[in-house]
Structures are given as C-alpha cells and as structure tokens.
Amino acid sequence: MHFASFDLRDPVFEAFGFAFSVQVVTLANVYGLDPERTSARQEDEAFVVRAAGLAFAGQQERAPGTVLVRVEPEPGGCLRSWLKAKAPEPIRCTKLLLRGLATPLEIVEGGQARGASAMGEILAYPNRLPLPLLTLRCGGEPLAVRFEDRRVREKRFAVAIERTGERAGQGVLELVHEEDASRFDREQEAPPCVLARGDAVDGMLAAQLAFARRAFGLRPWTEREDVPGWARELRLALTLHGMHWTGRCFLDYAGMLRVLRFVAERIEGRRVLAYLPGWEGRYYWQYGDYRPEPKLGGEAGFAALCDGARALGVHLMPMFGGNCVNAQLPRFRDLDATAVLKSATRNRFHGNQPDWDFARAHDTGWQAWLNPGHPAWREDLAAQIEALARRFGFDGVFLDTIHVWVNDADHPVYDGIRALAARLRSRIPDLLLAAEHDYDALLALFPLFQRAWWGRDPEWTARYALRMAHLCEGEPEGRTGVHEFGVWPVREQEPPWRAAPGFLPTLAFQDDTLERSRAEVEAAIDAAAKAG
Numbered sequence: 042m043h044f045a046s047f048d049l050r051d052p053v054f055e056a057f058g059f060a061f062s063v064q065v066v067t068l069a070n071v072y073g074l075d076p077e078r079t080s081a082r083q084e085d086e087a088f089v090v091r092a093a094g095l096a097f098a099g100q101q102e103r104a105p106g107t108v109l110v111r112v113e114p115e116p117g118g119c120l121r122s123w124l125k126a127k128a129p130e131p132i133r134c135t136k137l138l139l140r141g142l143a144t145p146l147e148i149v150e151g152g153q154a155r156g157a158s159a160m161g162e163i164l165a166y167p168n169r170l171p172l173p174l175l176t177l178r179c180g181g182e183p184l185a186v187r188f189e190d191r192r193v194r195e196k197r198f199a200v201a202i203e204r205t206g207e208r209a210g211q212g213v214l215e216l217v218h219e220e221d222a223s224r225f226d227r228e229q230e231a232p233p234c235v236l237a238r239g240d241a242v243d244g245m246l247a248a249q250l251a252f253a254r255r256a257f258g259l260r261p262w263t264e265r266e267d268v269p270g271w272a273r274e275l276r277l278a279l280t281l282h283g284m285h286w287t288g289r290c291f292l293d294y295a296g297m298l299r300v301l302r303f304v305a306e307r308i309e310g311r312r313v314l315a316y317l318p319g320w321e322g323r324y325y326w327q328y329g330d331y332r333p334e335p336k337l338g339g340e341a342g343f344a345a346l347c348d349g350a351r352a353l354g355v356h357l358m359p360m361f362g363g364n365c366v367n368a369q370l371p372r373f374r375d376l377d378a379t380a381v382l383k384s385a386t387r388n389r390f391h392g393n394q395p396d397w398d399f400a401r402a403h404d405t406g407w408q409a410w411l412n413p414g415h416p417a418w419r420e421d422l423a424a425q426i427e428a429l430a431r432r433f434g435f436d437g438v439f440l441d442t443i444h445v446w447v448n449d450a451d452h453p454v455y456d457g458i459r460a461l462a463a464r465l466r467s468r469i470p471d472l473l474l475a476a477e478h479d480y481d482a483l484l485a486l487f488p489l490f491q492r493a494w495w496g497r498d499p500e501w502t503a504r505y506a507l508r509m510a511h512l513c514e515g516e517p518e519g520r521t522g523v524h525e526f527g528v529w530p531v532r533e534q535e536p537p538w539r540a541a542p543g544f545l546p547t548l549a550f551q552d553d554t555l556e557r558s559r560a561e562v563e564a565a566i567d568a569a570a571k572a573g
Contacts, residue, residue: 042161042199048206050100052076053140055096056088056112056320057120060141061237063108065095067130068225072097074108086114095128104129110137118187118241122217124231131225134197134217134383137234142212143180146200150394151497154178161201167193167446167480171366171499172388172484174249175375179212183242187214187249191256192231192391193455193482195219195448222385222450240570245507250481258484259490262543267489269471273437276312277538277569277570278509279304280549282522286355286397291319291551294338294346301355308570310354314473314545318360318512324523325397325408328441329366329373331359331425358437358475360425360512363458365392365442368409372421380415385448395525412449414457423464430469437473438465439491441487444478455482462486472537479506489545510537515549517558522551538565540572 049074051062065072075094082089088111095106097311106128108110114119139476147154151381157177164172166188173196175189183437188196199215237245253259270413281300282291292300297319298316304313321327321345322334333343364382365371382390387553392410394403411418426438440461466472475489478496490497491513500509513524514537521529531537546569548562555562 042163042201044161044201044204044395045099047099047203049073050206051078051138051305053090053208054081056081056083057114059112059120059139060237061112062138062140063090063092063124063126063130064108064125064136064138065106065128066134067132069130072095072104072106072128075101075103079346087111087331093524094255096349107382110239117244118237118239119245120236122234122236122533124234125229126538127228128225131227132220133220133225133228135231135478136218137216137235139184139214139216139346139378140208140211142214143182143185144178144202144210144212145180146174146202147178148200149176149183151499157200157203158204158350161199162553164200165198166320167444167482170196170198171484171502172249174245174248175214176245177214183240184214184238185245188215188216188218188232188236189247189252190218191251192221192223193453193480194221194232195446200333204274207228219385219448220432221453223446223453225385250438250501253481253485257482259481259485259505262488262507264489265505267466267474267486269436269473271311271471272473272488275314275356275507275545276310276572277331277566278545278547279303279312279318280316280318280510280515280547282512282549282551283317283321284323284334285319285523286324286525288323288336289335290489292343293336294333296552299440300347300555301350301353303555304566305353305355307492307536307566310350311356312356312569314358314437314509315350315355316358316360316437316509316512319360319523325365325395325481326367327370328362328408331361331429332393344433348436351434356437356473357427357435358439358473359435360439360441361422363422363440363461363476364413364445365408365410366509367407369407373409376409377417378414379451380411380418382410382445382454383449384410385449385450389411390447392442397525398558410445412452412454412457413461414449414452414454415445417552419457419461423461423468426465427468430472436471437475437489439475439477440487441477443476443487444480444483446480450475458483459486475509477511494535496538506543508543509514509544509545510547510549512549515547516551517548518552518554520551522549536565538569546572
C-alpha cells in the first residue's frame with residue numbers, strides 16, 4: 042500500500058462506538074469533506090453526515106461537491122451504512138474509513154487469523170475474495186464488514202496502520218466501493234455496507250450468502266437446475282493432457298482413448314468425466330482458434346475419440362480459453378481494441394504471464410486477454426464451441442481463467458460471462474459448464490470448478506458447486522502436463538484422487554503415466570468405483 046507523506050486531515054465522526062471518515066476518489070484527485078460545510082447529527086435512530094463541499098491536499102484546497110452518509114442500527118447488533126457523493130469530476134470510488142481500530146490487526150480467513158502486513162494489505166472482491174466480506178480481529182475483538190451489491194463491482198478492503206496525524210499508530214480499515222467503469226459519473230451511490238463486531242460477527246457469513254441467493258440466484262448443488270442428470274452420477278475426473286506450449290505431445294487422441302478404455306474396464310464409463318487441456322494444439326498458443334490438432338490425430342482422430350468415449354459412456358469436457366487468445370493468429374489480426382480487457386483508466390490487462398519459452402522473461406506479449414462482455418468476441422467464442430459440440434458431440438465445456446475480472450471501461454465483464462453461459466446452455470443440450478476458480482456470482486453460473494488446493498477454497502462453497510483438482514494436479518508423480526509448473530509435489534495425505542465431500546477425485550495422465558504409475562492409478566480408480 043502507498044500513503045501520503047502528510048496528514049490528509051479528513052474529519053472524523055463518532056457514532057455507535059465507531060470512528061469514521063469519508064473520501065471520494067475521482068478520475069482526477071482524492072477528496073475529503075470540507076469541515077466548515079459539513080454537519081453530523083443524530084436523526085431519529087440514524088447518524089447522518091451531510092457535506093456541502095469537498096476538500097483536498099490535506100485541507101489546503103476546496104472543491105464543489107456533496108456527500109451524504111447515513112448509519113443506522115439494525116436487528117442482530119449490526120450497523121448499516123449508505124453513502125452518496127457528488128464531485129467535480131467523474132467519481133471512480135467512494136471510501137468509508139473505520140479509524141481508531143485497536144491493534145494488532147489480524148485478518149481472519151477460513152477461521153484462521155493471521156497478522157496483517159506491516160506495510161498494509163488490500164483484499165479485493167471478486168479477484169481475491171469470493172464474497173465482498175472481510176473479518177478482522179482488532180486487538181483481539183472481532184470485526185466484520187460486508188457489502189450488499191446486486192451487481193459485480195469491485196470492493197477493496199484496505200487494512201493498515203495510520204502513519205501521520207493524531208491517529209498515527211492506530212489501525213484503519215478502508216471500505217472501498219468502485220463503480221462500474223462504463224458508468225463513471227459525477228454522482229455515485231454506493232451499495233449498503235454492513236458492519237458488525239463482537240458476537241454479531243458470527244452471523245455475517247450466513248447473511249451475505251442469503252443476500253447472494255437473492256441477488257444472483259445462487260442455489261445449493263442439490264437444487265441447481267444447470268446440473269445435467271448424468272453429472273450427478275460422476276465419481277472420477279480424468280485430466281488427459283494433450284499438447285504442451287512447446288509442441289510436445291503427451292497424449293494424442295488415440296492415446297486418450299486408450300486411457301479411457303483402461304479406466305472404463307475398472308469403473309463404469311458413465312461415472313467418468315474426461316477433461317482435455319491442450320486438445321486443440323499447442324496449449325495457450327492455439328487459444329482462440331479451436332479445432333482438432335493435426336499432430337494429435339486431426340478431425341478423424343478427434344471424432345474417433347468422441348465416438349469411442351460415447352460408446353464407453355465417458356463424458357468428454359474440452360478446455361477453452363474463456364478470455365485469452367493468441368493475438369498473432371490470423372483470425373485476430375483485425376481485433377477490435379475495445380475487446381481487450383482493460384482497467385478502469387484503460388491500462389491494458391495482461392493477466393498471467395507463464396515463462397512458456399524458458400527465456401526467464403515472462404514476456405507473453407503475443408497473448409491478448411479479451412472481455413466476454415464484448416459482443417463480437419463472445420459471439421466468436423460461443424459459435425466455435427457450439428459448432429464443435431454439434432459436430433463431435435462432447436458433453437462438457439471448461440472455460441479457462443473465466444474468473445479473471447477487471448473493471449473494464451467498455452463492457453461489464455460479469456454480464457458478458459452470464460450471457461455466454463446462458464447462450465451455451467441454450468444451444469448445447471444437457472451441457473455441463475465448468476470454470477476455474479470462483480466467487481459468489483460466478484458460483485451461480487457454473488456448477489463445477491477446478492481450484493488448486495493451495496487456493497484456500499472456502500468451506501461454504503462446497504454447498505453450491507462440485508470441485509475437481511486443478512489441471513496442474515493429479516498425476517501420481519506430480520508432473521503437471523501442459524501446465525507451466527512442470528513438476529509439483531503430490532499431497533501425500535490428501536492426494537487429488539482421494540474422495541472428499543463436494544470433491545470429484547481427479548487423476549491426470551501424461552503419455553507414460555500408465556506405465557510409470559500403474560499401481561497408483563489402479564488403486565485410485567478402484568477407490569472411486571467403490572465409492573460409487
């Protein structure tokens with residue numbers, strides 16, 4: 042985190058045992074309230090702050106604008122706040138600062154507390170947090186804050202120790218709501234923010250999930266209508282690695298079918314989901330232009346794989362890049378610049394940058410990260426998937442990196458993902474849609490996710506979606522196939538082919554996995570068959 046070298050001198054208001062300040066961040070500056078034009082008083086049960094002017098540069102300068110903050114108690118011991126602002130330039134975000142917090146500041150995730158970084162720490166929804174909810178311990182006392190927003194808009198929770206002014210050394214929590222960048226305006230109204238401390242913190246997760254059910258249609262796995270009947274019978278996932286970025290072939294289509302036949306001799310094929318990363322050719326390099334790879338067996342080989350899997354009862358799920366392409370491919374030479382993912386101020390987003398060529402430069406400028414909200418790009422991707430599904434007849438579609446979210450200035454990302462998912466389901470019968478990583482609104486769209494074990498999957502998500510191991514896991518020797526990790530240690534206590542509630546045991550195969558790890562593979566399949 043970065044800080045000013047001087048005291049911003051924002052007015053501090055005290056109500057209901059909290060001390061708070063307000064800031065308004067525009068596309069040109071950051072503003073506080075002008076204390077000479079601000080009133081704060083109790084109005085019935087609510088505490089209300091009204092500002093008729095703004096200040097900036099540590100109160101050296103004044104600017105036109107207004108702010109209205111209303112805080113009131115609600116049943117259960119929580120407080121609910123509303124914030125409206127008007128500024129001289131388009132507002133990027135509004136900020137409520139909880140000040141004077143006791144130290145040490147600890148961040149609580151998954152029931153475990155850890156000390157916040159001495160340099161300050163920012164936790165953002167939806168890219169880091171699966172819910173716009175944060176729990177802290179301030180000097181040992183629980184504190185939780187959450188937003189009730191019916192749209193996917195970024196929330197940032199900044200935890201720090203104040204460095205200047207009368208409150209230097211005290212804890213501060215900044216609650217930042219950022220507007221959709223395509224809707225920046227001189228006026229902004231933040232969604233309600235709920236604060237709780239002490240015993241009231243215990244009910245915050247349940248309350249936020251109840252809101253997500255209302256706002257996004259989030260439903261438990263047992264009640265989901267987007268889960269095909271066949272998917273409820275799955276007991277084992279197979280990750281069949283195709284072609285690496287370098288062009289190294291692990292399993293061609295005939296090799297994949299040999300693995301499926303081996304597995305189907307030991308467990309009913311209808312219980313098996315076969316996930317195909319790198320099926321279309323060089324992993325990531327071919328992203329955006331999907332077709333059977335000639336060096337893996339071409340169209341005839343892929344058709345034979347699909348027909349063979351269907352005969353065995355196995356369900357195939359090819360992998361597609363949900364928002365990433367190789368911009369050097371011919372179909373993207375005239376790419377519309379507004380399709381590229383970008384920040385609120387139009388910095389181009391470049392996502393992950395694997396060291397595919399081992400130059401140790403992590404320089405993947407050939408990649409373009411595209412926004413599913415862009416109508417033409419969404420149409421192109423959906424049309425490719427639909428044409429392939431009609432021709433070859435696979436049952437599932439995996440959308441890689443679809444969890445990546447940025448506040449794109451041209452098109453809302455989540456709205457595009459929702460439209461893409463709805464279209465694919467309407468055009469491909471009995472389709473299982475899967476994705477990588479999740480947050481509350483994304484959980485409402487996809488019933489199956491992969492998330493690496495170190496991603497600290499929140500326990501509550503198991504109620505809403507089925508999980509499988511990440512494509513970089515599941516090979517008995519820890520080799521990660523097409524993934525950039527190369528080799529990753531296998532979890533000896535909880536290997537990814539071990540059954541667990543809400544988890545689909547997952548086995549990965551490179552070209553020689555059966556020969557090198559046959560005993561482990563057979564034991565894993567046998568366990569899955571018995572569990573079914």
